[in-house]
Amino acid sequence: ETGVTQTPRHLVMGMTNKKSLKCEQHLGHNAMYWYKQSAKKPLELMFVYNFKEQTENNSVPSRFSPECPNSSHLFLHLHTLQPEDSALYLCASSHIGDQETQYFGPGTRLLVL
Amino acid sequence: AQSVTQPDIHITVSEGASLELRCNYSYGATPYLFWYVQSPGQGLQLLLKYFSGDTLVQGIKGFEAEFKRSQSSFNLRKPSVHWSDAAEYFCAVGGSGGYQKVTFGTGTKLQVIP
16 A cells, blocks of 8 residues: 555444544655545644644544554544534645645545434 | 635636636745645645745646745646546645644636537
């Protein structure tokens, strides 16, 4: 595998379910990000991790819980979501020496029923 | 605060025609500027970026962009569009509030007709 991978690519869940999104980067980067992409809205930065430490939480509801066990893996744990949380969730990574240049995974298309 | 405006939501061009996608930004200092492309069902792919130096930046897939400070613009251009260029294009600006806070525009969807 190369670049940034995300699993699953599609997810349908009920409002009472618990699920997790997974992201893995194979680029040797040390920063990782979660973004939410909704129709007709700009990408919204959710979380930033640097060297496994969370450095940014962009006022995200607690029903989204990130986890970064190491610099290559990032998870987004989901519980009691709302229909308005349906969106494309994108993971990205960057190198500490070039933090602004972010490389994106293909995303997980989430539908909350 | 930094912001990005992409005034065109949809653009349709004929294959072989030239293309220009507009991007205006708001930022207090010299910005870091990016263009990304997103094909249906895919993530964002970096086309090119500007940090400093030459204001005309070359990217992948034959794209280029020009930074014009006086106009606060960073328009994306391609001299001859191919059908495979049909996608959504996002302009982004970074640098304010920490280098990792990149602000994206709402995107321009490009349709290419034969």
